[in-house]
Amino acid sequence: MVSAGNNLRVVREKLGLTMRDVETASEAIARARGNEEFFVPISRLTDFETRGVIPSIYRLSSLATVYRIQPREIFSMYGVNFDSGQHSSEPKIPPVVQDDKQMVGALHREVKQGNVALPVVGCYLLDLLLPRKHRESLVGDIEQDFRTNILPRYGRTAASVWFWKQVVIEIVPGLYLRIAAGFVKRLLGA
């Protein structure tokens, strides 16, 4: 899928668009359609172009609009050819091709990811220990990364490990500051 991503990059560069341009244009599309699924942030575009991540149908639609090509052209980059009635342009490849397996797998993962909940204890710790003002935004950022980036790419177990790492990264400095502040208060009080 990396070669398909590379093709997407070539199309973008031929048009003289930066990743930021694509992000901005897709945001306008998402706003016009009232659906954030159409938004393609730079981080996701990088994933599509360099890491073999397959775009969702919404993002694929946005990319087709921004690049002024038919969605079927992007599908064909990923080996899905609607015109021939087959899912691959290579005639000698068996009907169930590896690319299709990967795509179906990715689609299944995208469907399943909606049902995967973040670890409850981790969420509780974040709610308990993060400052109230940016708690919602910060946990939302972690959850968005978890669902759109980590879970589809690495699966449930690795995503849980990643989530716990984020919990530790976010709460340890705050805990340390609280303990240090308590220690200083005690010193000054003594």
Next chain:
Amino acid sequence: MAKGTYIGEFEQLVLLAVLRLGQNAHGAIIREEIIDRTGRSVSRGAVYAGLDRLEEKGFLKSWLGAATAERGGRAKRHYEMTANGELALSTAFHAVKRMAQGVRIPRLA
């Protein structure tokens, strides 16, 4: 510059990121922008703490956007620079520029 209006190096980076991103500026993408452009490893908490400080100083204003399913029903907080923020950033930038004037900084391209 009065003490309350002083901005540190990290705060300057946060303000510059907000300025670069314009209407798109929110915590996650501000963090990505800083990491992409400076190569520094920055935690989400550090970015949000910096954004809070800058908002308290009146250099940024924020508002909550719409909640989305992929964020677990949580809203994004969007940020925009105020006129005071522009002034503070410009003052800090010019202070560095004046200090660097006539000085040869090794390895500066």
